[in-house]
Structures are given as structure tokens and as C-alpha cells.
Amino acid sequence: MSSYGHIPEATVARLPSYLRALVDLAAVGVSTVSSEELAELSGVNAPKLRKDLSHLGTYGTRGVGYNVDYLSFEINGALGLANTWPVVVCGFGNLGRALANHTGFTERGFPVLAAVDTDPAKIGRTFDGVPVHSPSEIPEVVQRHSIAIGVISTPVEASQGAVDRLVATGIRSILNFSPINLTVPADVELRSVDLSTQLQILGFHLQETAIDES
Amino acid sequence: MSSYGHIPEATVARLPSYLRALVDLAAVGVSTVSSEELAELSGVNAPKLRKDLSHLGTYGTRGVGYNVDYLSFEINGALGLANTWPVVVCGFGNLGRALANHTGFTERGFPVLAAVDTDPAKIGRTFDGVPVHSPSEIPEVVQRHSIAIGVISTPVEASQGAVDRLVATGIRSILNFSPINLTVPADVELRSVDLSTQLQILGFHLQETAIDES
DNA sequence: ATCTGTTTGTGAACTCTCTCACGAAGTCCA
DNA sequence: TGGACTTCGTGAGAGAGTTCACAAACAGAT
Numbered sequence: 001m002s003s004y005g006h007i008p009e010a011t012v013a014r015l016p017s018y019l020r021a022l023v024d025l026a027a028v029g030v031s032t033v034s035s036e037e038l039a040e041l042s043g044v045n046a047p048k049l050r051k052d053l054s055h056l057g058t059y060g061t062r063g064v065g066y067n068v069d070y071l072s073f074e075i076n077g078a079l080g081l082a083n084t085w086p087v088v089v090c091g092f093g094n095l096g097r098a099l100a101n102h103t104g105f106t107e108r109g110f111p112v113l114a115a116v117d118t119d120p121a122k123i124g125r126t127f128d129g130v131p132v133h134s135p136s137e138i139p140e141v142v143q144r145h146s147i148a149i150g151v152i153s154t155p156v157e158a159s160q161g162a163v164d165r166l167v168a169t170g171i172r173s174i175l176n177f178s179p180i181n182l183t184v185p186a187d188v189e190l191r192s193v194d195l196s197t198q199l200q201i202l203g204f205h206l207q208e209t210a211i212d213e214s
Numbered sequence: 215m216s217s218y219g220h221i222p223e224a225t226v227a228r229l230p231s232y233l234r235a236l237v238d239l240a241a242v243g244v245s246t247v248s249s250e251e252l253a254e255l256s257g258v259n260a261p262k263l264r265k266d267l268s269h270l271g272t273y274g275t276r277g278v279g280y281n282v283d284y285l286s287f288e289i290n291g292a293l294g295l296a297n298t299w300p301v302v303v304c305g306f307g308n309l310g311r312a313l314a315n316h317t318g319f320t321e322r323g324f325p326v327l328a329a330v331d332t333d334p335a336k337i338g339r340t341f342d343g344v345p346v347h348s349p350s351e352i353p354e355v356v357q358r359h360s361i362a363i364g365v366i367s368t369p370v371e372a373s374q375g376a377v378d379r380l381v382a383t384g385i386r387s388i389l390n391f392s393p394i395n396l397t398v399p400a401d402v403e404l405r406s407v408d409l410s411t412q413l414q415i416l417g418f419h420l421q422e423t424a425i426d427e428s
Numbered sequence: 429a430t431c432t433g434t435t436t437g438t439g440a441a442c443t444c445t446c447t448c449a450c451g452a453a454g455t456c457c458a
Numbered sequence: 459t460g461g462a463c464t465t466c467g468t469g470a471g472a473g474a475g476t477t478c479a480c481a482a483a484c485a486g487a488t
Contacts, residue, residue, distance in 0.1 A: 097308060173420055
């Protein structure tokens with residue numbers, strides 16, 4: 001039974017990178033790692049790492065460090081990666097295809113089992129093992145594959161409609177790549193990744209340093 | 215002359231979404247907007263929006279709201295979007311091509327002027343107007359186009375090498391899509407977007423609610 | 429010119445997150 | 459068995475970010 005008291009959001013957001021570092025260590029045959037080393041590999045400082053892990057439980061051994069396999073197992077469990085969560089990709093353009101092919105998804109238990117697009121030339125065909133359906137087929141496809149997560153990579157105009165259809169079929173977790181503020185019911189978790197927002201933040205700092213130097 | 219005292223990171227990260235909402239409003243012919251309305255469109259609450267904007271200056275009119283064009287202009291300036299910052303994409307696979315094609319980049323002043331890949335079949339060719347170069351050509355290409363930002367979309371194994379080459383040529387702003395912790399000198403700004411991390415965070419909450427319901 | 433209604437800008441309280449120092453707990457060797 | 463050494467777990471304090479309530483400021487009508 002793994003019910004964790006309450007794990008801060010900031011900690012949850014870092015667990016994946018700890019897990020990745022641990023998996024890499026295991027692949028090289030390392031069996032024990034100190035908070036100092038693991039922190040270095042994950043790009044955080046050691047006290048933060050220890051505090052983060054302390055929210056999951058006390059999995060380290062003082063004087064020794066952490067057992068790589070054991071800690072991997074626990075973080076894996078905390079993140080719910082023991083389960084696999086099937087994914088549907090809405091909008092099968094350049095970005096959608098890149099996401100569906102992204103090996104990191106399937107590797108970590110998020111197989112892309114279906115795609116949705118409005119283009120008649122794509123519907124019914126299969127690209128890299130991913131079948132493309134028309135929007136009207138969403139309810140049937142979601143149910144058949146027990147899909148848990150929807151990814152939005154449609155053009156901006158279509159994204160709210162796609163979200164609404166996903167929500168209507170019962171999907172409660174959505175990862176959005178379209179650059180717009182989408183509205184969802186309170187019980188739906190929506191995470192948005194806006195690619196050009198990231199560039200704009202870089203641009204802000206570029207300008208800042210440019211001003212400093214003038 | 216636009217030197218802002220100091221804008222909190224959290225505020226900077228939200229400015230792009232305010233700007234997008236304002237541009238949309240302008241396109242529909244709206245000339246004035248209240249903090250309440252703009253906040254709604256941007257997916258934040260009104261006091262937060264007002265506090266964010268207050269860090270830039272006092273651009274609103276009490277009793278009236280904000281002038282859409284004026285506020286757009288100011289946020290645009292704050293984000294440094296008056297300039298254009300040319301981009302080079304390293305790793306021209308599925309993701310790299312999708313990013314290079316991403317209309318949001320060029321639209322917002324981040325034109326992708328060049329790509330880099332190790333595949334001899336791609337080097338020398340041009341895809342969607344983006345010429346592909348070999349890694350050895352990076353210094354020349356960066357200088358010729360005055361490239362300010364590098365995007366990393368290579369396979370994991372190649373990403374640190376790509377970053378090192380970019381840094382060596384003088385690039386100080388990097389947007390990384392590979393799922394690994396990269397090391398850069400202190401004066402280089404590195405932002406990382408790990409697509410599968412986002413899914414893992416969704417997975418965490420999915421499991422949480424699954425436990426709550428059991 | 430004054431009054432009413434609206435909406436901004438912001439100080440103060442609160443929450444979330446990070447940092448740091450140190451006690452607690454283990455290993456290893458003599 | 460005991461002492462030296464290493465490394466974790468954590469409480470207390472600092473800092474960043476968010477919320478809220480309200481005074482200040484403006485428009486518009488009379």
C-alpha cells in the first residue's frame with residue numbers, strides 16, 4: 001500500500017529527473033549512490049534532493065547512501081509508473097507525429113495507441129504503428145484502449161474543440177501543446193507546454209543582458 | 215529606454231500568455247480590457263494579473279482598464295520581442311523538423327535560419343526553407359546569421375556534445391528538448407523542456423486520484 | 429463642480445519552496 | 459567492543475510567489 005502523506009508539487013516535478021539518473025546509474029552497474037552524486041547527475045543540490053526524497057519515505061542508509069534499484073523502484077511507484085497509461089494524440093501534423101514517435105513516451109509507460117485528425121487523407125491509415133481516426137470515433141477508441149491521457153497537438157483553432165471532446169468521453173488528464181489558454185472542468189488536470197513561450201522567456205533574458213552591457 | 219527594476223521569474227513566465235490574449239483581443243477589434251477579462255482569457259486570477267503588470271509599470275487607467283494596443287506594445291518591449299533572435303535547431307529528426315516548421319517561432323520573432331544534423335543524407339539539403347548543415351559548420355553558420363539561440367532536439371547521446379559546440383561558438387541561450395541534465399557554464403541560460411516528464415507528472419496525479427477512490 | 433460607480437495599484441498576510449546546519453544512524457577497521 | 463568517519467533526515471529560518479482587501483484615481487452623469 002503506497003499512499004504518500006502529501007508530496008509538494010515542486011518535488012513531484014523533480015522526481016522524473018531523479019528516476020532517469022537512477023536508471024542510467026543502474027545501466028552502468030552502479031548499485032549505491034550518495035545524495036551528493038545523485039544530485040549532481042540530476043542538476044540540483046544535495047540537501048534539496050534529500051528533502052525531496054524524505055517526502056516519499058526514508059529509503060537511504062546513513063553513512064552509505066541510497067540503493068539504486070530500491071530507490072528506482074520506490075520513485076517509480078510514487079510516480080505511478082508501475083501502471084501504463086495509454087495516450088491518444090489529437091492533431092497528427094508535424095508535432096503530433098513527432099510526439100507519437102517519441103520513444104520516451106512508450107518507454108516510460110505512456111504508449112500512444114491512437115491518433116485523431118480531421119484530414120481525410122490520414123484517417124484510416126497507420127503511421128509508425130499508430131492508427132489515425134476521425135474525431136467522431138474518439139469515444140469508441142478511448143473506451144476500447146482504456147485511454148487515460150489526451151495530448152493536444154492540433155492547430156490553435158481546433159484545440160478547445162478537441163479538449164471538449166476528450167473531456168466528454170471521460171478523459172481527465174490532458175497535455176496541451178497549443179499556445180492558448182484552454183478551459184476545462186475543475187476535475188480535469190490540464191498541463192500546457194507552449195514551445196514559443198520558452199523562447200520568449202529566453203528572449204527576455206537576452207534583452208536584459210543586452211541592456212546591462214550597454 | 216526600457217529598463218525594468220526587477221521582474222520576478224514567475225511574472226516573466228506569464229507575460230507571453232498575457233501578450234497572446236491581448237493580440238487576440240486586438241484582432242477582434244477590442245481596444246480596452248479590464249484586468250478581470252484579461253485574466254480570464256489568460257487563465258489566471260485578476261489580482262495576480264494586476265500585480266504582474268505593476269512590475270512593468272502603471273499602464274492601466276483606474277475605472278477603465280487597460281488599452282489593448284498600448285499594453286501589447288509594452289509587454290512586447292519587456293519581453294524583448296521588438297528584436298528578432300535567429301535560431302539554430304540541432305538534431306533534425308522528427309522533433310527537430312516539427313520545431314523548425316512551428317509557425318509560432320517565426321511569428322514571434324524567432325526565425326529558424328539553420329539546422330544541424332549528422333546524417334549525410336540530410337546535410338546540404340533544404341527542408342521547408344531550412345538548410346541543414348554538418349556540425350563542423352556550426353561556427354560559420356552561427357556567425358553568418360547572427361544566431362542567438364540554439365535548440366537541442368538531438369538524440370540523448372548527442373545532446374551534450376551539441377550544447378558544447380554551441381557554447382564554444384558563443385551562444386548563450388539554449389532550449390533543450392532532450393531528457394537529460396546538461397551542463398553549461400554559469401553565463402549560459404539553459405531551459406529544458408522534457409516532454410515525457412510532463413506525462414509523468416500527469417501519471418502521478420492519475421495514480422493519486424485512483425488511490426483516493428479506492 | 430460634485431457625486432456615483434468602476435477599476436486599478438499595492439501593502440500586508442499567507443503559503444509554498446529552498447537553504448543550511450547539525451543531530452542521528454549507520455559502516456568499517458583496529 | 460569502541461572509535462573514527464561518512465552520509466542521511468530534518469527542523470528552523472530565509473526567500474519567492476500568491477492572495478486579498480482597500481485606498482487612490484479616473485469617467486460620466488447631473
